[in-house]
Amino acid sequence: MADVVLYSPAIDVLPTETLQEIFLFAIADDDNQKRTKWVLSQVCRHWRAVVISYPRLWSRIKFEPTTQAGARRLAQTALHRAQTSDLEITMIWSATAGNWAGRREKGHFISLALSRRNQWKSLVIIDNEFGVESNLSVLAEGVRYTTLPKLKAVRYHTTRNSREGHHVFELISSAPNLEVLNLRNVDFMGHMIPEPLRVLRLDNCTMRAVDAVYDMLALTPNLEVLHMSDSLPYSHVHDHDGSHLISLPKLRMLSLGIRAYVHDAWFVRQLDAPKVHCLHLWTGRNSCPRCPQLSVAVSRREQNYMSVYRAIFGQGWRIDTVDVAELSCPYLPLLESMPNLRNLAVGRTSDLRAIVHAAIVEEGFDFEPLGASVSVPIFQLKELAIHDLDEPSFLLRALNANPPTPFSALTHIFAPRAVSLPWNLSVISPNVGVRRESEAHEELHRVHPVTESWPDWAAPLFNEGGPARRRSL
């Protein structure tokens, strides 16, 4: 029989390490409104000592343009308390900083950040100014003759003219250990990218120097995630011996915007990436080559989509995860070629009709196969993510259908807007007409709990450069 000594608990006698752990969680979603770390430092003498003497709490610094007094002093204090810890710096340059006071504050913060440049771990810049010169060149100039050994991630999103964004390449040329690069609306000039790069996200980036981009991709053998909102066009080096142009042996996730260009399929075929298992596809809604009503006029655009799907099929990837902005019938041939598919993210519940071959009818929603030639998909989904869970009654039918559907073995349903939507909403859609869905919502939540979040395996929502959720309620 073992006895343990008596212990008297109270918040103010918690070990310092435990308090620090609590504070780290508390500042995880800190922002300039809550200012949690400042709040925690003003509770009592003990807490203040713990907060001030714990540099990790001060390592995340966000600068938003403001004309309010004291912002600069707070930034100085925060940097001082961060001591030598790695810094995660976020700068938001918005149109409100266009006035002189805002610009002066911004300049001060940039010089402050540059004074600690060897501690940068991540750098996020949202550049939405207009009418004034970008400060990106100032920042790039400040790191020109130095190295940023700790810098692992850079994100630069801008709404400015894309040609002004090329300074970001001067900046990352000083970061030999960069692993994540996320650019939006930047004129991608194909500058050399550090070899350790693992994640490359190019959103709406103009590819002017195509050959240089191909060269750049050839020099990033460690790439694991590649997102391009536009596929690369033909390059001058495309007259080759038939082997793949781009060898990415570690690539596991491909996120591609498919615009129905002729070169889309060509780009997919150039990839030599045997480990790809996750696809995020970004296309527009298009008509169905199998629908009796529409197949009479399959356009050239649809043919281009189909050629992309054939190129993906030809790669022989073992795909287990797919995220598509909208699942319309043309995706079916693609999905049917993926027996290992386990995770699927779609925009709306009605997109699932394509999978179960439900006819689009005005009244009722029984599954009516479109024809004997249509085969049932051979995959069994484990996780399903639906951005707009607008027809829970349909999903219920699919879950409980006999014979089993690809949804019968689902273990997890993600629907970030499942509860925020009013359940008594009357659905008005071309698929189902008008119907009240409140009972179906309750039934679905009762028999199959829905997680109100977006899964990690799907593309980030909205502004993160994933497939756009084109329609919403």
Place this chain on the structure above:
Amino acid sequence: MSITLISKEGAQFLVSKPVADRIGVVRDCAYGADFWLGYAVATDDSMGITLANVTSSILSKILVWCEHYKDMEPLVDGDSNMEFPEWDMAYIGHDMNQILFVLEAADYLHIPGLLLLACKGIADVLDGRNPRGICDLLGIVMDFSHRQEVDMDKENGYWRWFLHPT
């Protein structure tokens, strides 16, 4: 093999080995060095361990967590942005008093996963509160020196109204 845990009030809880393995103190007491060296351990069903400062209610709550995680690994380390499973967040709840007892018991019993979850629970309860609100919630006395108050005044600037509303 099962182990009997005895709470502060003397209540006995019979737990299986996988459940008891989640509790570091119990593991150490029950198996001693043999456990760590990988040798066979005694299989005495009557083995009892008194946890003199864990009440029955908290011990039973902790055993629910241990039972849940007997076959899988809880989150024990990571960055502050990590997402806890929904079950964990529902388990820990928002009752500050109870979370504090769970935290202190988890610290005392050496259950790192539960300790981390309790830290997250407390952080969630503190979220959005000003210093006065936190003091009131936790019964903490603001014991700043005059010098510190002057420093804080300088820090606060324009947003003092949020930190110290009058």
